[in-house]
Amino acid sequence: MNPDTRAIRVWDLPTRLFHWSLVASFATAFLTSESEKLRDIHVIAGYTLAGLLVFRLLWGFVGGGYSRFAEFLPTPRKVIDYLKSLLNGKPQHYIGHNPAGAVAIFLLLGMGAVASASGWAVYESLGGHFMEELHEVVANGMMALVAIHIAGVIVSSWLHKENLIRAMITGWKHLRNADTAG
């Protein structure tokens, strides 16, 4: 290993399993959304997603270091400073979630909860057309956020010269020794 870098375990196994399971369940739910024939698969994917969210909510309080909500709670100040630093071309480096990513995460968790609850209501014929619309609007909003999240990961990986996708698979980040903890 390069002597100028050190490896650090950023994402614990439960966080990584949660992340990729959420990807799989949301993708499954999204791809089966238009079909009545696949409605049972859609519902199973939705319940899976809801269960994963419950786990993440608990893990945000009892999980390891960088997985805890308290570690990456985005204050308006932090978000503005971070976005400014991006525009200045001198992006602040965070070992865990950066503040913009953190906003996306809390939004995704919240919207996932609304999508799950409204999906359940639609399936139980509660709430009428309004509930149906809400379910679709929120799910589409989540997909838009996912797109922004992926774009953010690519831009961040490039700006900081670190492979964030690999980090979410292996859990490890290779930090330059000059990096300070964020």
Place this chain on the structure above:
Amino acid sequence: MRHILIIATVFFTASAQAETPRDFLQRFEKEAGAAASPERGARFFTTKQGGEWSCSSCHTGTPTQAGRHAKTDKAITPLAPAANAERFTDAARVDKWFRRNCNDTLNRVCSAQEKADVIAWLLSLK
């Protein structure tokens, strides 16, 4: 101020203009360039069109009655306007459900003629 009034007028006209099943019949007949046939619509609705399901798999062969989802067994409100005044009154919903259900039953989109025929038949049911 005048602009706001115009925008408000357009908005309220658009939202207040609830469509009727006849409007959709006319729209699809116009798109198809031919008159609808209720008999053809009945045949189309109650027989399989290449897929595993027909329309009647969920909506029953007498859509003045409530249907039952072929996969989930959930109740479906009647499709015929005579039995359910909500049906075919909202363009977004009509387009959405033709898109979804045609794909489930035909593995393709429905033609304007097919939609016109089905609506003509549903309107003939009392």
